Amino acid sequence: MTLDFSTLLPYSGVIIEGLVTTLWLTVVTTFAGIALAIVVAYVRDLESGIMSRLLGGYVEVVRNTPFIVQLFFLFFGLPALGIPISAPVAALVAMVLNLGAYTAEILRAGIDSTARGQHEAARALGLSRLQSYRHVVLVPAFSRVYPSLISQCIIVMLGSAVVSQISVFDLTYAANFIQSRNFRGFEVYLVVTLIYLLLAVGMRRSFELVGRRLFAFRQGGSA
Amino acid sequence: MALVSVKDLHKSFGDLEVLKGIDLEIESGEVVAVIGRSGSGKSTFLRCLNQLEQHDWGTIHLADQRLDGTAMSPGELSQNVGIVFQSFNLFPHKTVVENVMLAPLVVKQTPRAEARKIAEEVLDKVGMLEKIDAYPAQLSGGQQQRVAIARALAMDPKVLLCDEVTSALDPELVGEVLLVLESLAKEGMTLILVTHEMKFARDVSHRVVFMHQGRIHESGDPQTLFTQPKTPELAQFIASVL
Numbered sequence: 001m002t003l004d005f006s007t008l009l010p011y012s013g014v015i016i017e018g019l020v021t022t023l024w025l026t027v028v029t030t031f032a033g034i035a036l037a038i039v040v041a042y043v044r045d046l047e048s049g050i051m052s053r054l055l056g057g058y059v060e061v062v063r064n065t066p067f068i069v070q071l072f073f074l075f076f077g078l079p080a081l082g083i084p085i086s087a088p089v090a091a092l093v094a095m096v097l098n099l100g101a102y103t104a105e106i107l108r109a110g111i112d113s114t115a116r117g118q119h120e121a122a123r124a125l126g127l128s129r130l131q132s133y134r135h136v137v138l139v140p141a142f143s144r145v146y147p148s149l150i151s152q153c154i155i156v157m158l159g160s161a162v163v164s165q166i167s168v169f170d171l172t173y174a175a176n177f178i179q180s181r182n183f184r185g186f187e188v189y190l191v192v193t194l195i196y197l198l199l200a201v202g203m204r205r206s207f208e209l210v211g212r213r214l215f216a217f218r219q220g221g222s223a
Numbered sequence: 224m225a226l227v228s229v230k231d232l233h234k235s236f237g238d239l240e241v242l243k244g245i246d247l248e249i250e251s252g253e254v255v256a257v258i259g260r261s262g263s264g265k266s267t268f269l270r271c272l273n274q275l276e277q278h279d280w281g282t283i284h285l286a287d288q289r290l291d292g293t294a295m296s297p298g299e300l301s302q303n304v305g306i307v308f309q310s311f312n313l314f315p316h317k318t319v320v321e322n323v324m325l326a327p328l329v330v331k332q333t334p335r336a337e338a339r340k341i342a343e344e345v346l347d348k349v350g351m352l353e354k355i356d357a358y359p360a361q362l363s364g365g366q367q368q369r370v371a372i373a374r375a376l377a378m379d380p381k382v383l384l385c386d387e388v389t390s391a392l393d394p395e396l397v398g399e400v401l402l403v404l405e406s407l408a409k410e411g412m413t414l415i416l417v418t419h420e421m422k423f424a425r426d427v428s429h430r431v432v433f434m435h436q437g438r439i440h441e442s443g444d445p446q447t448l449f450t451q452p453k454t455p456e457l458a459q460f461i462a463s464v465l
Contacts, residue, residue: 120275121312125326125378126301135325139316217316217358 005187011178018174019195025092025170026157026199033099033156034149040104042133045111055104062101068162070094075166091163091170099156106148110141143215150207154200161196171195226251226286226413227272227382233280234267241267242278243437251381252411256424256445259434260460265417268434269384272415273304285381298330305375306384309391311367313359313374319346320355323374331378338377345373349403365396369403376407383407385416401427421464425449433457 008015040055062070075090085093114137122132142149164173175192179185225248232245241264249255257265270276272283274291283291285303295303313322323342327333333341346352349369359367368388375383385404389397401423408414408427418424424431425445432442433456441448441457449465452458 115312117308117310117312118314121308121314123297124273124275124301124306125374126296126298126330127326128297131329135329136314140314143316215316217318217360 003187004184005191007182007184008178008187008191011174011182014174014178015171015191015195018169018171018177021088021169021173022157022160022171022199025088025095025160025163025168026153026203028092029095029099029156029160030153032096033103033153036096036100037103037107038138040100041107041111042130044104045108046129046133058097059101059104062098063105067094067098067159068165070098071162071166087163087166087168090166091160091168095156095160095163098159099152102152102156103149106145106152107141109148110143110145111137113144114141139214143211143218146207146211146215150204150211153207154203157199157203158196224287225249226253227415228284229272229281230283231281232268232271232278232283234264234271234276234278241437242271245281245439247432247439249382249413249415251413253430254408254414254428255416255430255432256428257415257417257432257434258419258421258424258460259440263434264437265434266386269306269386269415269417272382272384273300273306275306301326301330301380302378303380304382304384305378305380306386307368307371307375307388309387311359311364311371311391313367313371315359318356318358319351319362319370322359322370323377326374326378341377341379342373345376346370348376348406349373350399363396364392365399368392368400372400372403372407382413382415385414385418387417387419389418389420419464421449421461433460435460 040059043051043055044059071090071094074085074094075087078085078090118136118140119132122136127135160170161172164170164176167173171192175188179188182188227247227249229245229247232242233240234242245268257269259265267276271278271291278291282289288295290300290303314325317325320339320342323346324335324338327338327341328335343352343355346355349372351366351369351373354362354366354370359370362370372383372388388404389400392400397420401420404414404416404423405427416424416428428445430442431445431448433440433448435456441452441454448457449461452461
């Protein structure tokens with residue numbers, strides 16, 4: 001068998017289109033998912049009552065069902081209930097809900113390991129529970145669980161390949177599309193695999209760069 | 224009238240009664256050292272004064288205002304009673320000046336420029352102005368504790384509580400923190416200190432309160448108390464720590 005990558009050239013636009021979709025899905029999901037996790041972790045950890053339990057239910061459902069089923073439920077299930085939803089929106093919502101649930105649990109581990117003295121200092125200074133969460137608890141909690149957070153975001157980026165199943169034109173969809181036309185499966189999937197690998201490595205690098213700035217306080221260097 | 228007035232304060236943890244009725248009046252500008260063995264209730268008493276612990280019975284008044292229960296919001300309370308902890312409890316992700324500015328900004332809604340000015344003033348007072356942009360991890364224990372004092376002072380409290388503020392420090396760093404407290408005392412700050420520094424209690428405080436088994440066992444001016452203890456418990460305690 002001979003490898004012939006030139007057969008991909010006519011489809012470079014398709015690959016780029018798929019890459020762009022995967023990229024924006026990932027970027028929006030990362031920000032929205034983490035934002036969601038910040039809210040969910042706060043309510044679950046520091047409030048009690050019905051909201052806390054509802055969000056607990058949400059986290060458990062997401063963490064104990066397959067992502068593709070969640071995606072199908074949103075895409076096929078919601079229209080059946082009379083709520084129309086487009087494929088890209090269903091993909092985005094599924095990804096945000098997924099990352100939000102997992103990240104909330106990761107973040108809670110960081111919040112729970114906050115020293116009691118930090119809470120007491122915040123309270124003695126008159127900060128409310130929400131103010132204390134926002135100004136005192138959150139950043140050190142993130143710094144403690146940051147490696148897990150990075151991995152989770154990468155997992156969701158890689159898992160986004162599944163959205164091709166509801167015909168969202170992402171990188172995997174592009175690969176399937178090309179393969180079904182030029183029958184050069186090996187070349188196509190090799191290229192796409194490399195792109196995913198680069199995306200994952202790039203994401204990790206970017207996260208680490210941001211982390212070094214955000215969590216500069218952990219290094220004891222000169223001030 | 225007394226600045227702080229504590230009446231019949233009781234506090235239990237489960238079946239263990241830690242405070243068995245504390246009565247204490249403290250005048251404005253007074254420096255009161257609370258001494259006693261571990262488990263005598265002195266830290267719990269101190270923590271009741273800013274409601275980090277809620278007592279079960281009794282009242283605490285500040286000036287003529289009731290302080291305990293739901294009488295004061297945490298925000299109001301923090302502007303009346305400040306506390307410095309044994310373990311500093313600085314916020315690790317905030318620089319020195321951010322640590323000091325946080326409560327004025329967030330709780331008091333002080334404008335940023337003004338909060339910065341206040342922070343610089345109190346940091347100057349504790350001799351930490353030069354380290355204004357350092358993170359706590361970059362400071363020695365003594366320096367961290369001085370920042371913690373500045374952070375409490377930034378809320379302009381009427382009373383400053385100090386909970387064994389030198390106990391976590393290396394011996395050579397104790398002096399710089401005590402020096403700051405001494406200068407605060409001279410300025411007329413009302414201080415209530417739980418302390419194991421007997422020399423400091425003797426030299427700086429106006430009154431020493433000896434707690435024993437959840438009660439104020441003996442109190443008086445430091446000279447008399449340390450040289451002529453009335454009760455055998457205090458005599459024994461003094462002998463064991465000096």
